[in-house]
Amino acid sequence: xxxxxxxxxxxxxxxxxxxxxxxxxxxxxxxxxxxxxxxxxxxxxxxxxxxxxxxxxxxxxxxxxxxxxxxxxxxxxxxxxxxxxxxxxxxxxxxxxxxxxxxxxxxxxxxxxxxxxxxxxxxxxxxxxxxxxxxxxxxxxxxxxxxxxxxxxxxxxxxxxxxxxxxxxxxxxxxxxxxxxxxxxxxxxxxxxxxxxxxxxxxxxxxxxxxxxxxxxxxxxxx
Amino acid sequence: xxxxxxxxxxxxxxxxxxxxxxxxxxxxxxxxxxxxxxxxxxxxxxxxxxxxxxxxxxxxxxxxxxxxxxxxxxxxxxxxxxxxxxxxxxxxxxxxxxxxxxxxxxxxxxxxxxxxxxxxxxxxxxxxxxxxxxxxxxxxxxxxxxxxxxxxxxxxxxxxxxxxxxxxxxxxxxxxxxxxxxxxxxxxxxxxxxxxxxxxxxxxxxxxxxxxxxxxxxxxxxxxxxxxxxxxxxxxxxxxxxxxxxxxxxxxxxxxxxxxxxxxxxxxxxxxxxxxxxxxxxxxxxxxxxxxxxxxxxxxxxxxxxxxxxxxxxxxxxxxxxxxxxxxxxxxxxxxxxxxxxxxxxxxxxxxxxxxxxxxxxxxxxxxxxxxxxxxxxxx
Numbered sequence: 001x002x003x004x005x006x007x008x009x010x011x012x013x014x015x016x017x018x019x020x021x022x023x024x025x026x027x028x029x030x031x032x033x034x035x036x037x038x039x040x041x042x043x044x045x046x047x048x049x050x051x052x053x054x055x056x057x058x059x060x061x062x063x064x065x066x067x068x069x070x071x072x073x074x075x076x077x078x079x080x081x082x083x084x085x086x087x088x089x090x091x092x093x094x095x096x097x098x099x100x101x102x103x104x105x106x107x108x109x110x111x112x113x114x115x116x117x118x119x120x121x122x123x124x125x126x127x128x129x130x131x132x133x134x135x136x137x138x139x140x141x142x143x144x145x146x147x148x149x150x151x152x153x154x155x156x157x158x159x160x161x162x163x164x165x166x167x168x169x170x171x172x173x174x175x176x177x178x179x180x181x182x183x184x185x186x187x188x189x190x191x192x193x194x195x196x197x198x199x200x201x202x203x204x205x206x207x208x209x210x211x212x213x214x215x216x217x218x219x220x221x222x223x
Numbered sequence: 224x225x226x227x228x229x230x231x232x233x234x235x236x237x238x239x240x241x242x243x244x245x246x247x248x249x250x251x252x253x254x255x256x257x258x259x260x261x262x263x264x265x266x267x268x269x270x271x272x273x274x275x276x277x278x279x280x281x282x283x284x285x286x287x288x289x290x291x292x293x294x295x296x297x298x299x300x301x302x303x304x305x306x307x308x309x310x311x312x313x314x315x316x317x318x319x320x321x322x323x324x325x326x327x328x329x330x331x332x333x334x335x336x337x338x339x340x341x342x343x344x345x346x347x348x349x350x351x352x353x354x355x356x357x358x359x360x361x362x363x364x365x366x367x368x369x370x371x372x373x374x375x376x377x378x379x380x381x382x383x384x385x386x387x388x389x390x391x392x393x394x395x396x397x398x399x400x401x402x403x404x405x406x407x408x409x410x411x412x413x414x415x416x417x418x419x420x421x422x423x424x425x426x427x428x429x430x431x432x433x434x435x436x437x438x439x440x441x442x443x444x445x446x447x448x449x450x451x452x453x454x455x456x457x458x459x460x461x462x463x464x465x466x467x468x469x470x471x472x473x474x475x476x477x478x479x480x481x482x483x484x485x486x487x488x489x490x491x492x493x494x495x496x497x498x499x500x501x502x503x504x505x506x507x508x509x510x511x512x513x514x515x516x517x518x519x520x521x522x523x524x525x526x527x528x529x530x531x532x533x534x535x536x537x538x539x540x541x542x543x544x545x546x547x548x549x550x551x552x553x554x555x556x557x558x559x560x561x562x563x564x565x566x567x568x569x570x571x572x573x574x575x576x577x578x579x580x581x582x583x584x585x586x587x588x589x590x591x592x593x594x595x596x597x598x599x600x601x602x603x
Contacts, residue, residue, distance in 0.1 A: 044601070048597045051516075053516055053596050053597040053600070054597045073521075074520060077515065077518055077519070077520050077521075078518065078520075079518075080515075080516060080517065080518040081517065081518020081519075082518070086516060086517070088600060090600075092509075092513045092516075092600060094510055094513065094514075095235070095510075096231045096232065096234065096235025096236075097228075097231055101227065101228075101231065104224055105224075105228075105514070105517060106517050106518070107224075108224040108225075108228070108519075109514065109517050109518040109519040109520075109523065110518060113224040150517075
């Protein structure tokens with residue numbers, strides 16, 4: 001199976017703080033990886049580098065065949081548009097765009113927009129009747145499902161989810177996790193940051209970070 | 224999608240954008256009114272100055288022979304030649320023209336200057352005169368005259384009085400149609416129609432001077448005088464510099480004032496837009512961070528915001544232009560007593576200026592291109 005992520009000796013230093021200190025691991029296509037660790041352990045920094053939102057201080061981070069460490073700003077922009085689907089804890093929807101327009105925004109930055117495809121993506125996450133609603137008119141769970149639809153619309157090689165259920169109640173958390181399980185079963189590669197051990201156990205592997213170092217990789221299921 | 228995003232952006236921040244729009248409309252209103260005034264001011268000033276009277280004079284050349292005309296011996300011109308040339312060169316720009324023949328006659332034994340002219344043209348050539356009585360409407364009228372204030376005082380004349388003029392052995396009796404208060408040399412003269420003076424002096428077909436009132440700016444008057452001089456090489460044709468130079472100087476001052484005001488208004492409008500956009504940029508940092516995280520390039524994201532500002536500038540320019548035309552009409556009526564004509568070229572000019580001002584004021588939005596998505600999405 002092809003490797004979607006391959007990182008080696010990855011370091012990120014902010015002033016005197018070593019956010020990541022020589023991390024190395026790889027992710028196969030279709031894997032679901034849970035990244036866990038206490039606050040300040042470097043989880044979000046790792047996700048940001050893999051997603052092309054930040055650059056490493058040293059080391060290699062090859063994602064879907066692209067070494068993000070070697071990309072300039074415009075290269076990183078194209079990389080994010082074409083290869084990465086983001087799901088954030090805070091949902092991060094544009095407040096003055098409707099649900100379908102938020103999904104189309106990702107299409108717009110990727111290539112061309114297709115409203116029908118965006119509608120289908122929202123129907124798939126159970127929001128067929130919320131297409132023209134603004135984020136303020138949607139519940140937290142519904143907003144996160146819009147974010148999931150947006151993350152999927154450009155068929156990314158890698159889905160990066162940073163605490164995707166951190167702001168949701170139990171019912172909505174279950175809805176979003178069910179969506180992630182479906183995506184995983186369809187063969188999507190998912191890297192998810194989470195604090196919750198129960199959610200972490202759903203992944204194929206669990207990578208634990210502490211003080212910017214990889215302390216443990218645990219196999220949770222066999223494929 | 225671009226247009227859709229633009230509409231959403233405009234609607235999403237309409238509170239702040241209305242403030243910027245009001246600033247742009249206000250700026251565009253004043254700018255378009257000033258520009259309209261500036262474009263029309265030359266025509267209006269020329270009209271205004273044409274009411275000051277003659278601004279071109281045709282006089283005998285230096286080498287002209289003089290004719291003995293009794294007590295006066297002025298250089299003279301052939302009336303037919305001058306008027307024929309004037310007819311050839313004359314255009315719609317000539318507001319009024321009249322020949323003059325001056326003689327020094329006597330009334331009750333006292334010398335008095337007689338000016339023979341076309342009295343029907345006098346109201347246009349000497350519009351500042353104050354009359355106690357009536358203008359003489361026909362240049363053929365040989366029974367009436369206008370007398371200057373000093374002459375009237377000296378000979379105890381008023382409207383309806385009779386004055387007797389003698390020149391050598393010829394005489395004429397005329398009724399006083401009006402007493403003239405000119406505030407100058409005309410106050411000590413008697414104005415009669417040209418044939419009266421020519422008959423008294425037996426100088427039929429001879430004139431000493433032609434005065435013209437020509438509309439247009441100083442350059443246009445100069446051009447007209449030059450064309451007339453070419454047609455009448457034997458005579459002197461010259462613009463009256465006091466009038467044309469005063470017009471040019473006043474035009475220059477008004478234009479300087481208009482340009483200064485316009486620049487000041489543009490700067491103030493840009494500052495107002497700048498203040499609004501600075502607040503808007505702070506509000507939009509999160510949106511920009513997100514758009515960049517989703518793969519939006521700097522040019523695409525910032526271009527979207529600048530297009531929004533451009534639309535705002537165009538709308539402000541268009542609305543302000545309509546208001547500005549009304550304002551310039553009002554200003555024209557207040558200043559010149561007549562409406563300033565609407566100049567349609569003001570529309571594209573004002574709209575373009577307002578778009579530029581809006582884009583200049585949108586400098587803070589351009590700084591959004593520097594936003595780091597990772598930093599913004601962390602909530603910093």
